[in-house]
Amino acid sequence: MASIINLPRILRVGAGASAELVTTLTELGLSRPLLVTDPFMRECGYSDRIQSPLSEAGIACGLFGDCVPDPTTESVYAALEVCRAGEYDCVVALGGGSSLDTAKAVAVLAVHGGVMRDYKVPHQVNSGLPVIAIPTTAGTGSEATRVAVITDTQTQEKMLCMGLGMMPVAALVDFELTLSMPYRLTADTGIDSFCHAMEAFVSRKSNPFTDSVALTAMRTIYQNIQTACAEPDNRQAREAMMLAATQGGIAFANASVTLIHGMSRPIGALFHVPHGLSNAMLLPEVTAWSVGAAAQRYAECARYIGVAEASNADALACEKLVDALRALTRNLQVPGPATWGITERDWFDSLTLMATQALDSGSPANNPRIPDTGEIISLYERIW
Structure with missing residues (x-):
C-alpha cells in the first residue's frame, strides 16, 4: 500500500527565514493576514518584527495577541471573533505550538463554523483559511503537521483534531527566533x-x-x-x-x-x-x-x-x-x-x-x- 505524505507547500528554513513573510504572501496570492500570537511574543518585540515589513509593503495585518499555553476552546473562540471581524484571507501563526494550534483551529472554524469538538478525531477537516506558520520554539513541529490539540474548556479534555485544513501552506523556520528560549x-x-x-x-x-x-x-x-x-x-x-x-x-x-x-x-x-x-x-x-x-x-x-x-x-x-x-x-x-x-x-x-x-x-x-x-x-x- 502506498504511503500518503503531506507537507507544507512552502518551507523556508534557516537564519532570517521569518523576514520573508511578505515574499511568501505574494507567492501565495494572499494580502490580508491575521497575525495570531501570544503576549510574550508581543512583549519581546517579535510580533512587531513580523508586522513591520508588512506595513512597509502596504499590507494591512490584523492581530490577536492573547494565545494561551495549551490552547483552550475559550481562547480559540476569542481569536475567532477577531478573525470574523475582519476580511482576512489567511492566518499567520507566530510562536510555539500553542499559537500555531490556535491559528489552525481559527482557520478551520472561520470557514466551516461549528464548535471545536466537531473537529475532534476521527473527524477529518480538509480545508480552511491558509495558515503560514512561524515557529519560535524547537519542539512541536506543528509548522509541518495537519494536527492541532485543543483543550475543551468545559470538560478539560485535550482534543486531537486533524485534517489537511490544519496543514500550514507555508512554514518559515528561523532558528534565530529560538535564541531567547529559557x-x-x-x-x-x-x-x-x-x-x-x-x-x-x-x-x-x-x-x-x-x-x-x-x-x-x-x-x-x-x-x-x-x-x-x-x-x-x-x-x-x-x-x-x-x-x-x-x-x-x-x-x-x-x-x-x-x-x-x-x-x-x-x-x-x-x-x-x-x-x-x-x-x-x-x-x-x-x-x-x-x-x-x-x-x-x-x-x-x-x-x-x-x-x-x-x-x-x-x-x-x-x-x-x-x-x-x-x-x-x-x-x-x-x-x-x-x-x-x-x-x-x-x-x-x-x-x-x-x-x-x-x-x-x-x-x-x-x-x-x-x-x-x-x-x-x-x-x-x-x-x-
Missing part, C-alpha cells in the same frame, strides 16, 4: 521533538519516507539538546534543534505518534503540565514498557543515535536506549509529577479518567505494544 522550555520542547521522531519510527504507521527523516531528527536532537540547554547562544546547536523539530513534525504527521503522546495529553489537560514536559516525564518508562514488542526498531534507534554499538544484539541495544533516555531526562532535570506540584491524591484519583482519555485519542493503538486501560493505569502509577 532552559526548561529548550529541554522540554527538545524532548517533545525527540518523542515525535522516535514514536514515528516505531509506529505501526511508519513508512520508508518517515523512517529516514525520523532517524535523522532523533540523532540530531540527542547530540545537540544538552548543548542548546547549557549554551543558549550556541547558534550551531540552536539551528540543529530547530531543523530537527521540523523534521520530527514531518515524521509524526505522516506516521503518527504512539503511546507517549496518548498518555501525555490527559496530564496536560488535567494538571496544566506543559506538553513537552509531560512527554519528558513519560519517555523513559513508556519506552521501557514498549521495547520488547519492536526490539529491532528500537535497537536501530539506539544504534543510530550512538548509544549502542552496531555489534550489540537487539536486546542489549534496547536496554542501552532505555538507560540513555533515563540519563537524558535526569541530566535535563525533568521533574516527576510530584516534583512538578501534583498531589498524590489528585494523581491517583485521576488514573482511570487519564487512561480513558489516552485510549480515546487513538494514539496508543499505533504503539508497538498496544495497552489496555489497566496497563495504562499501571504505567501512570509507575511514572508517579
Whole structure:
C-alpha cells in the first residue's frame, strides 16, 4: 500500500527565514493576514518584527495577541471573533505550538463554523483559511503537521483534531527566533521533538519516507539538546534543534505518534503540565514498557543515535536506549509529577479518567505494544 505524505507547500528554513513573510504572501496570492500570537511574543518585540515589513509593503495585518499555553476552546473562540471581524484571507501563526494550534483551529472554524469538538478525531477537516506558520520554539513541529490539540474548556479534555485544513501552506523556520528560549522550555520542547521522531519510527504507521527523516531528527536532537540547554547562544546547536523539530513534525504527521503522546495529553489537560514536559516525564518508562514488542526498531534507534554499538544484539541495544533516555531526562532535570506540584491524591484519583482519555485519542493503538486501560493505569502509577 502506498504511503500518503503531506507537507507544507512552502518551507523556508534557516537564519532570517521569518523576514520573508511578505515574499511568501505574494507567492501565495494572499494580502490580508491575521497575525495570531501570544503576549510574550508581543512583549519581546517579535510580533512587531513580523508586522513591520508588512506595513512597509502596504499590507494591512490584523492581530490577536492573547494565545494561551495549551490552547483552550475559550481562547480559540476569542481569536475567532477577531478573525470574523475582519476580511482576512489567511492566518499567520507566530510562536510555539500553542499559537500555531490556535491559528489552525481559527482557520478551520472561520470557514466551516461549528464548535471545536466537531473537529475532534476521527473527524477529518480538509480545508480552511491558509495558515503560514512561524515557529519560535524547537519542539512541536506543528509548522509541518495537519494536527492541532485543543483543550475543551468545559470538560478539560485535550482534543486531537486533524485534517489537511490544519496543514500550514507555508512554514518559515528561523532558528534565530529560538535564541531567547529559557532552559526548561529548550529541554522540554527538545524532548517533545525527540518523542515525535522516535514514536514515528516505531509506529505501526511508519513508512520508508518517515523512517529516514525520523532517524535523522532523533540523532540530531540527542547530540545537540544538552548543548542548546547549557549554551543558549550556541547558534550551531540552536539551528540543529530547530531543523530537527521540523523534521520530527514531518515524521509524526505522516506516521503518527504512539503511546507517549496518548498518555501525555490527559496530564496536560488535567494538571496544566506543559506538553513537552509531560512527554519528558513519560519517555523513559513508556519506552521501557514498549521495547520488547519492536526490539529491532528500537535497537536501530539506539544504534543510530550512538548509544549502542552496531555489534550489540537487539536486546542489549534496547536496554542501552532505555538507560540513555533515563540519563537524558535526569541530566535535563525533568521533574516527576510530584516534583512538578501534583498531589498524590489528585494523581491517583485521576488514573482511570487519564487512561480513558489516552485510549480515546487513538494514539496508543499505533504503539508497538498496544495497552489496555489497566496497563495504562499501571504505567501512570509507575511514572508517579
